[in-house]
Amino acid sequence: MLAQKSKANIVGIDVNKHSVELANYNFAESKWSERLKAECSFLQQYVPSNKLDIIVSNPPFYNTDVYAPNQSRAIARHSTTLKYDDILIFCKKYLSETGKSYLIYPVDTANEMIDKARDSGLFANVELNIKSNYQSEVIRKIVCISKSRNIIDSKTICIEKEKRHDFTPEYIELTKDYYLKF
Numbered sequence: 001m002l003a004q005k006s007k008a009n010i011v012g013i014d015v016n017k018h019s020v021e022l023a024n025y026n027f028a029e030s031k032w033s034e035r036l037k038a039e040c041s042f043l044q045q046y047v048p049s050n051k052l053d054i055i056v057s058n059p060p061f062y063n064t065d066v067y068a069p070n071q072s073r074a075i076a077r078h079s080t081t082l083k084y085d086d087i088l089i090f091c092k093k094y095l096s097e098t099g100k101s102y103l104i105y106p107v108d109t110a111n112e113m114i115d116k117a118r119d120s121g122l123f124a125n126v127e128l129n130i131k132s133n134y135q136s137e138v139i140r141k142i143v144c145i146s147k148s149r150n151i152i153d154s155k156t157i158c159i160e161k162e163k164r165h166d167f168t169p170e171y172i173e174l175t176k177d178y179y180l181k182f
Helices: 017-029 071-077 084-094 107-119 169-175
Strands: 010-014 036-040 052-057 095-105 123-133 138-146 153-160
Touching (some): 010 017, 084 095, 084 107, 095 107, 107 138, 153 169
Parallel strands (some): 052 095
Antiparallel strands (some): 123 138
């Protein structure tokens, strides 16, 4: 998705070797293959060759003691191997001065992350609140953090109207370039 909207060289990292192999296979089949690669690494051990202008992460965000029975699924969903502080340390160290990091979290976790970011010298600049439908509460937040102290630009988007798979116009507009159905 990032390759479609930028000219950047993109590196994806994951701790799951199979996921990395699958990503590299898909990258090789892509028309943007020369700018895409995936590496198997923990974020805490990954050292980029340059400062980064953008970091995008869908980090594990469950903190409960109840884990998925499948180990790779548990690692992907639970913050046992990747703590919030690890992400913020990485962003603080490797974001360029004008760089931005986009993170998606459940609401409570996002609010906690925004506070932790501020305490570490990073600041929330944009917040996209995501609702399942018009009647639901906000279920996720995509937060953009950077080294710049700006006023938070906050928006809300609903994915569906009342019926399942009856997508809202704003959701269609946001995802149409990536979703074959649209």
